Amino acid sequence: MGKLDGKVAIVTGAARGLGRGYARHLASLGAKVAVSDLNLRSYQEFEAEAHAMTGDSTVDEIRSGGGDALGFEFDIGDRDQVFAMVEDVKKQWGRVDVLVANAGGGRGKPAETTATLVPPDLLELVTRMNFYGTVHSCSAVAPHMKEQRSGRIVTVASYAGSVAGIGGGYAHYGANKAAIAHYTRYLAQELGPFGINANCIAPGVIATARIVQLVGGNAGGNKAAEDIAVRRFGTVEDCAKVIEFLVTDLSDYVTGALIPIDGGWNRAG
Ligand SMILES: NC(=O)c1ccc[n+]([C@@H]2O[C@H](COP(=O)([O-])OP(=O)(O)OC[C@H]3O[C@@H](n4cnc5c(N)ncnc54)[C@H](O)[C@@H]3O)[C@@H](O)[C@H]2O)c1
Secondary structure (H helix, E strand, C coil), rough: CCCCCCCCCEEEEEHHHHHHHHHHHHHCCCEEEEEECCCCHHHHHHHHHHHHCCCCCHHHHHHHHHCEEEEEEEEEEEEHHHHHHHCCCCCHHCCCEEECCCCCCCCCCHCCCCCCCHHHHHHHHHHHHHHHHHHHHHHHHHHHHHHHHEEEEEEEEEHHHHHCCCCCCCCHEEEHHHHHHHHHHHHHHHHHHHHHHEEEECCEECCCCCHHHHHHCCCCCHHHHHHECCCCCCCCHHHHHHHHHHHHHHHHHCCEEEEEECEEEEECC
């Protein structure tokens, strides 16, 4: 028996990286998983991600492992498409138990994205893919979860949503992640009476292919990990285990929380 047998999960941004890890992990616990992404083959952008794939997409990987999966390819900033996906999932599988609103990320270079210099087009793009995408996803699953009187929502912030990096670059990304964390507290207040828990994770440096390309990996004692208490970057599994905690009965009395997954990276607040 899997802990999530009979449950239906939606993971956004699940074609590669952390989202792919969450989708596969939830499937390994028995959930049927809807995999959504702007591009279901986005792993092709990074050699290491492509190398790790055991199928043509996360959907294929789950299916070939004996699980149930559906694939949806659209922009998470498009509210109508988000609602259409959730309707489709409900139609095919009859319920929606878990949402991991993972789609997102930063765009642009740190030097060009300080608080007052961030170009309006980048501000708009990053807000659309992070904050708006999260609000649309939560808004689309909530009516179904309310009707069921149960559900688990996990949103995704970042270390950058709590701490402004030295130099102030990536202000648009950090501000979006802070907004997601605070939105989640409101979400928990609204949904708690319906038996729905909503929590937010704040990953630190997690060694997905995109991040390894930027800052290097764990091999050979990376100097960049010296500010992290456990002296290493995180792994996809480190985050997937916290997701498991947040979507199973281990966390029945946890809601509205912001949970850092950062190895004790020295943080303010
Ligand atoms: N990796 C880290 O160190 C780290 C740290 C803090 C927070 N995060 C957050 O975790 C999440 C996943 O990070 P990752 O490292 O796996 O990123 P990633 O870039 O490797 O994967 C993100 C996925 O989201 C998809 N995506 C991007 N824009 C989209 C859109 N508009 N609509 C639908 N899908 C879209 C991409 O195609 C990609 O498959 C992001 O929200 C990111 O901000 C990651």
